[in-house]
Amino acid sequence: MQLSGAVIDGAPQSGGDLLEIVNPAGGDAAGTLSAAGEADALAAVAAARAAFPAWAARSPEERAVLVNRCADIIEANAEELARLLTLEQGKPLNGMGSRFELGGAAAWTRYTASLKLPVDTIQDDAQAHITVHRKPLGVVLSITPWNWPVMIGIWHIMPALLAGNTVVTKPSPYTPLSTMRLVQLLQDVLPPGVLNAVAGHDAIGPVLTAHPDVAKICFTGSTRTGSAVMASAAPTLKRLTLELGGNDAGIVLPDCDPAAIAEGLFWGALINNGQTCAALKRLYVHDSIYDGVCNALVDFAAGVKVGNGLEEDSILGPIQNRMQFEKVSRLVEEAKGSGARLLCGGEAISNSGYFYPVTFMANCEKGMALVDEEQFGPALPIIRYTDLDDALEQANALDVGLGGSIWSADTARARDLAMQLECGSAWVNKHGAIRPDVPFGGVKASGFGVEFGHYGLEEFSSLHVIHD
CATH class of the missing domain: 3.40.309.10 (Aldehyde Dehydrogenase; Chain A, domain 2)
Incomplete structure (x- = not known):
């Protein structure tokens, strides 16, 4: 399969040198990708920034409906995506492999759609009325690794969208095919520019992480790379969720x-x-x-x-x-x-x-x-x-x-x-059991910030306090 390395403003983009994605089971090609370049990265952020006001203005209920429809798309195309995932990542179709990952991605998406960011009332009496609101941040950059490319992409993308943000996602150059295909499919549900994707050489990463129009970065990967992402984000004080290495x-x-x-x-x-x-x-x-x-x-x-x-x-x-x-x-x-x-x-x-x-x-x-x-x-x-x-x-x-x-x-x-x-x-008496309603994150050099449930959803928003 040959896929575009960029989906911007609702459509795949052509161009870029062809990357051959290696099948780790035999060294042959799992597929090819027309690599995105710096211009594609900049265009993806611009598209997400342009789409943000209208997406943020939708009601939470409207966004939840569309996130649920994303789950429908994942379920309807799960077998195609699972086979593509196995070809590029190597994990088996069965057991805790590709079908498991796609099933988890659909279930996680559907659970995420059920979450809410309610208004908190601090005081409501004759002296004051103080409420705390959650507002979306803007453009969220998702950078995902090669081990669970679809699942981790969903962990980043869906709560960001539900909270009212727009997204640019960059999958690992080792495993871009299943993510790019999924993003293409989701364009049938989401408005143009709400979810964009770029895949290709590592050089586009710093272009995205340093971009002044990116408000938050979600990164899952090694501690060393996470540190570089953090340094790149520092000049513009971006918010970060870093899920880094563990032992x-x-x-x-x-x-x-x-x-x-x-x-x-x-x-x-x-x-x-x-x-x-x-x-x-x-x-x-x-x-x-x-x-x-x-x-x-x-x-x-x-x-x-x-x-x-x-x-x-x-x-x-x-x-x-x-x-x-x-x-x-x-x-x-x-x-x-x-x-x-x-x-x-x-x-x-x-x-x-x-x-x-x-x-x-x-x-x-x-x-x-x-x-x-x-x-x-x-x-x-x-x-x-x-x-x-x-x-x-x-x-x-x-x-x-x-x-x-x-x-x-x-x-x-x-x-x-x-x-x-x-x-x-x-x-x-178990290890590694995670759930969509339970927060997950690390301490020390394993990162900071959490994902999943209402704790994770809140990380895609800023507090806005109204005194009246």
């Missing part, structure tokens, strides 16, 4: 049954092949059940097929791109050389595509790169501990704090321990 820790207490928690641990770590910001990336297990947990995870992994995502029985696909594939390979090799014990996996599956097996490593310790760095792939270090306070200290020692989890048969105790984790979201 989530899970702590397993000695009262757990290894067989009972193996599936939850596995999918907490391996959802989307480990390519998820809030996936479990460091697992601390008490010495008394350490071997039992390791064996249970290896046994569960044996039943999980890694293969081409277009094959209906594949459960996990390839790593999305060569750079990430090489990083995971390097971290595993370094861990081997530092004394970690390979439990399963650890070698590339084939010379065709970026397939890497589920890899569990025992006898890992702090100081190993596999423990201290976010691997963002199917390799999990398992760290033995005897002292719970030491495990909590290690879990909190890094400069990131997106998610964390405590695993125990005593949920009350686990809840108390979860409160001690330095992260935006902590789970008990």
Whole structure:
């Protein structure tokens, strides 16, 4: 499939050099894209700025109706979009793959349409009448990563639109096809200029982030790139929501049954092949059940097929791109050389595509790169501990704090321990479970601002206080 790299003011734009989007399952082309350039980026912001007054003037109820119709469009075209997503991202059609992502995108959109920004009354008596209103900001720039391109795009776009903003979205150059196709489809529902998209080379990013007519940036990606986005936004004091890297820790207490928690641990770590910001990336297990947990995870992994995502029985696909594939390979090799014990996996599956097996490593310790760095792939270090306070200290020692989890048969105790984790979201006997009605965001170098629910919706508005 060949797609335009720019959708501006309601229509695809032609021009630009052709980019070949690589299929990570085999290295062939997933499709081609006519790359957007600087002129397209500027035109997209101009179109969004021009469309803003009329869109903001619509009633919240009118905007909610159109956001709901966006959900209809996603549902009606879910299979086409899922297949395109699998071709460019690699995730399987089934399981927690492309169909799951498209289903989630539709459901998230529909839930978002139900949210409201009510007027708050501070005082209403003979002395004063004071009300607090929420007003849209203007043009919102959405910059999305390659791991959940459609879902994360929806997380940015739909609350922005519902709150009365217009949007320019820029997908990752690794996975632009499904996003650009979706934006094209949504033009049948939304007025021209309300939702625009540009995709192409990384050079257009700074043009957008520094643009004086962009009022807010939503960025999901690495901490390093998030820092650059923040610096670019500083001269014009743009509002920011930054959901950045994480290195989530899970702590397993000695009262757990290894067989009972193996599936939850596995999918907490391996959802989307480990390519998820809030996936479990460091697992601390008490010495008394350490071997039992390791064996249970290896046994569960044996039943999980890694293969081409277009094959209906594949459960996990390839790593999305060569750079990430090489990083995971390097971290595993370094861990081997530092004394970690390979439990399963650890070698590339084939010379065709970026397939890497589920890899569990025992006898890992702090100081190993596999423990201290976010691997963002199917390799999990398992760290033995005897002292719970030491495990909590290690879990909190890094400069990131997106998610964390405590695993125990005593949920009350686990809840108390979860409160001690330095992260935006902590789970008990699960990891990475997110919902559209529950706020999600990070602390420390994992970013700031939240998404989802009314907390996330409010971030797309400014306060306007009326004293009368």
